[in-house]
Amino acid sequence: MVDILHRVGVKSSSLDDVYGALTTVEGLSAWWTDATRGDTEVDGVLQFRFRQGGFDMVVRELEPAKHVLWEVVDGPAEWVGTTVSFDLKQEDDYTIILFKHEGWREPVEFMHHCSTKWATFLLSLKSLVETGKGAPAPDDLEIDNWN
């Protein structure tokens, strides 16, 4: 099992601001993909769509201003059964996001791609909370020929 890990700090923000961007359809639409819909409560299913397909996630764990965990239940075979989590804490003037996409079975080339792509989406989340403007799909940063 292999994992994708990231750390991003959102300057001059509150834990609640970042938590809101992770737990509302409006927030998620503004940094990951504008084609986001579904139920953001525990056991709810969130649907994220992109030009090339998408992911369905069940919300498994929520701790306000602290922790979010989703389980992938539909999407590319490599993603199904993996989990995506965000842990938040305050440090200096930053809200720190510790991100994990855990449970990949093999370090396939698609995982390399997703690792870089997650970094750009987390920076989109940082930008959203800091400036009010993110870069969600379909206006996301192109990193390679898979987009």
Place this chain on the structure above:
Amino acid sequence: MVDILHRVGVKSSSLDDVYGALTTVEGLSAWWTDATRGDTEVDGVLQFRFRQGGFDMVVRELEPAKHVLWEVVDGPAEWVGTTVSFDLKQEDDYTIILFKHEGWREPVEFMHHCSTKWATFLLSLKSLVETGKGAPAPDDLEIDNWN
């Protein structure tokens, strides 16, 4: 052992262009840190310096237009003994870079940070080759309170 993986595609470039940016002091200075010096041949030592410290790497493997592997011999304790590699291939109109920073002993918080930071430096490399301008330290993108 845990690894950092990334995939970036450099548009309308040649394998030689990207390989050059990985194997010359001038190239490395223009996307990773402007404080780069040393010997870029096999068994040579490269020194990369940043505001907060730096890394010494021995060049272990070079295959022109294809593969570069460094071993970290000095720097933060978590980095010493790890390896950093770049594998190149052409796909569509892109030079694809498969990046690996392998051999981390634990998925510590610093590894989360380095994973995101590597993504931004690889995008700096992409920008350098595509446009002639990268974002090397000290003009690199700040991702969190550790920079």
